[in-house]
Amino acid sequence: MGPIIGITPDYDNISNRYKVHEDYVSAVKDGGGYPILLFPQLSIPAFIDGIILSGGGDIDPLLFDEEPLKESGEITPQRDHFELALCKAALEKNIPILGICRGMQVMNIALGGTIYQDISVQTNSSLKHNQQAPRPYATHSIWIEQSTLLAALWRNKEKTTVNSFHHQAVAQLGKGLRVCARSQDGLVEAIDHTEYSFVLGVQWHPEAMKTEEQKLLFSAFIKAATGYQK
Ligand code: MN
Numbered sequence: 001m002g003p004i005i006g007i008t009p010d011y012d013n014i015s016n017r018y019k020v021h022e023d024y025v026s027a028v029k030d031g032g033g034y035p036i037l038l039f040p041q042l043s044i045p046a047f048i049d050g051i052i053l054s055g056g057g058d059i060d061p062l063l064f065d066e067e068p069l070k071e072s073g074e075i076t077p078q079r080d081h082f083e084l085a086l087c088k089a090a091l092e093k094n095i096p097i098l099g100i101c102r103g104m105q106v107m108n109i110a111l112g113g114t115i116y117q118d119i120s121v122q123t124n125s126s127l128k129h130n131q132q133a134p135r136p137y138a139t140h141s142i143w144i145e146q147s148t149l150l151a152a153l154w155r156n157k158e159k160t161t162v163n164s165f166h167h168q169a170v171a172q173l174g175k176g177l178r179v180c181a182r183s184q185d186g187l188v189e190a191i192d193h194t195e196y197s198f199v200l201g202v203q204w205h206p207e208a209m210k211t212e213e214q215k216l217l218f219s220a221f222i223k224a225a226t227g228y229q230k
Pocket of ligand 1 (some may be wrong): 135164183
């Protein structure tokens with residue numbers, strides 16, 4: 001059946017419903033994993049072999065010791081607290097983690113890092129990171145840092161293009177994290193951890209792109225989860 005991959009769903013504050021985009025489910029399934037959803041709870045079930053921190057809205061700035069800028073967006077406190085605790089618990093057990101978009105930022109904050117609450121007011125970037133193009137379509141380039149997890153799984157490729165749906169970005173890196181890729185404006189587009197076996201965060205949405213390159217990212221994650229399972 002393949003390794004069991006727990007995906008954190010998004011939460012709708014108004015309708016009190018959990019939601020998850022089908023692309024996450026298909027990407028895990030196609031990569032050879034068995035996807036399940038993880039709801040807020042105190043401990044990680046023993047049968048979980050890998051965790052995907054999925055995309056979503058903003059993280060409460062108070063959780064990284066900042067007051068909210070007026071440009072910050074909607075927050076889901078219940079989700080924030082759950083995912084931060086989940087990420088720390090998963091790191092402790094060395095469970096492979098893939099953080100996507102918001103998930104990469106959760107990973108960074110869980111390790112003591114910070115994020116820009118809004119790129120347009122807190123950085124000098126003039127690059128469009130909130131694309132107005134179909135979800136699978138890549139709209140900006142990234143440059144990959146050598147000797148990182150991303151470089152290894154893409155066989156030392158130096159540059160590629162990705163989709164982009166974010167107005168926030170990693171600012172101060174969390175403990176043990178390393179930059180794997182940057183966009184032209186210097187913003188962090190991917191991170192990995194130097195000590196754990198597979199901890200990767202990407203600012204784009206690989207599950208939506210469905211390219212061979214992005215499928216490699218999922219198969220490497222599922223492979224790591226298989227290793228953890230054994
Ligand atoms: Mn971007």
